[in-house]
Amino acid sequence: MIEAVGLTKRYGAKTAVYNLSFQVRPGAVTGFLGPNGSGKSTTMRMILGLDQPTSGHVTIGGHPFRQLPNAPRQVGALLDAKAVHGGRSARNHLLSLAQLAGIPARRVDEVLGVVGLQDVAKRRSKGFSLGMGQRLGIAAALLGDPQVLLFDEPVNGLDPEGILWVRNLMKKLASEGRTVFVSSHLMSEMALTADHLIVIGRGQLLADMSVKDFISANSADFARVRTPQTAPEQREKLTGVLTEAGGQVLSEPDGAMRVTGLALPRISDLAHDADVRLWELSPHQASLEEAYMRMTQAAVDYRSTEDQLAGLQQPVPPGYAPPQPVIPEVPQQGWYAPPPPGQNPYAGAPAAAPVAPQAAPAVPPAAAPAPAPAAAPDLTKRENDEDAR
């Protein structure tokens, strides 16, 4: 159990974390989300007593970290994969940490096996890749078999196999009743790993709720309904019936209908009563990525701008007007969460979108995060992406 109360950290004039209060409970994986520079790592360091909070306090199991008896046996942490002396071998690094807590040397070989580094145990960590460094850091966290585990961006630099392994490891640790606190900026990863979410932006708490609540609180669920393309009159009929029953119906570019405000069984019943055949009736839930983007849009510190390449332009001879770069009129907002129906200015006029619906989604480069390695939420995201156009 980690408990933060009114945690505030100022570096000179810059406030990194402001009045942050939350609890991290045992038996669940708690995801700690926020854009770059939102104060995640600072908070992690304060939990570990490395940074002193300007005000407020944070305790682990009721004790401030610095007063914990035998801290390595109670709290394991991965803060920075590269925070090892490069000239020391992986095994010796872990051995020096093990000796602090009176952990026998054979436990070192055990955790090296757990993270899959037994073959490079004698090699200097200087030559390790980022992924190997992450594994070494995770090994150090697991060393004391602690009840509380903190991981700062554990999947950075890991290959897909490693990501899957970390995901399962977190879940297993939580299922054993441990407190697992994982920071990440990869939403799709957290959707698969975390049970509970704490979201911060600009050092302030934005959300503290379960993953499920988070998604439904931050996005609109909708049903996609498709009628036979051969019978447009059925489509009009169904639209009328659904609107009459209190639903909102929007057209999608490929001819499907997006229905909100009605449960799936009710839509089916109404269609049956109206004698309309359905080719598709599917529930859609916004992905965590979308919900998160929507929430933190206002709290992003480092936002990229369009690269105008102005500094590379040749001086223009007088009298010659260079062609202006054409910026495609892609609706910026459409890439994020699907806006609640009725409020989307683009949904009603799909023909105006310059990109063909079947084309690969050309996401605006300005807002594109690294593609998430996990496939599942990514697919839903792209699907909605196309739908929104």
Place this chain on the structure above:
Amino acid sequence: MASVPAVLQSEWTKIRTVSSTSWTLASALLVTVAMSAALCALMKATFDELSPAERATFDPTFISFSGMILGQLAMVVFGVLVVGTEYSSGMIRTSLAAVPQRATFLFSKIAVAAALALVVGLATSFLSFFLGQALLGEHRTTLGADNVLRAVIGGGLYMGLIALFSMGVAAMLRSSMLSLGILVPFFFLISQILSAVPKAKEVAKYFPDQAGAKIMQVVPEALNTEKAPYGPWGGLGIMLIWVAAALVGGYLVIKKRDA
């Protein structure tokens, strides 16, 4: 609480598993012994050219430690790296997450490194002495002579204290490069130059290396050196004050500042 023996054991593992430990300590020993031996041999060859006053105050013990001017720099590097690499690698955060007690962590680390530096320092000192005396031929002295044993053991203490002082400075500055950039020029150039400049040498006398080096002299005014206002043990005491100040400063920094 992380127990002190556990931290000491861990720090011993840390210090013996990096190659910088062996090469800095080995070069401290080799450079000092080799340079001292060379100067002893030179002194024997040119002894007849010395002025009568210089011959009268000839200090065969002190001359056999003359390589320490260069050898102490390797000790400085050793001391700085032991503490500084924790910061430059980021290991400090891992270490302090495992040992939240700042004093236990810092002083265990320093104790292990200082003990090692002292052992190497004493070995250096005795080797330099015996090799130097062998090369001095008829001008030699022996361990049994007045104050000679004190000077030889003092040479080892001096090396250890130089390393200890460097660790304190590195803990204060939290950076290997910065600490080396200050300490190496200080010991190798500034202190040596100022001790030869009139007026400035009145201050330079109280520098840690100038004061501490007096413990190695058997003849107080040997080879034109100035007579100091303190004795050999007084000089070592001055050096100890410097070391204590550096260590207290280093402790306050690690205690107060965010890691």
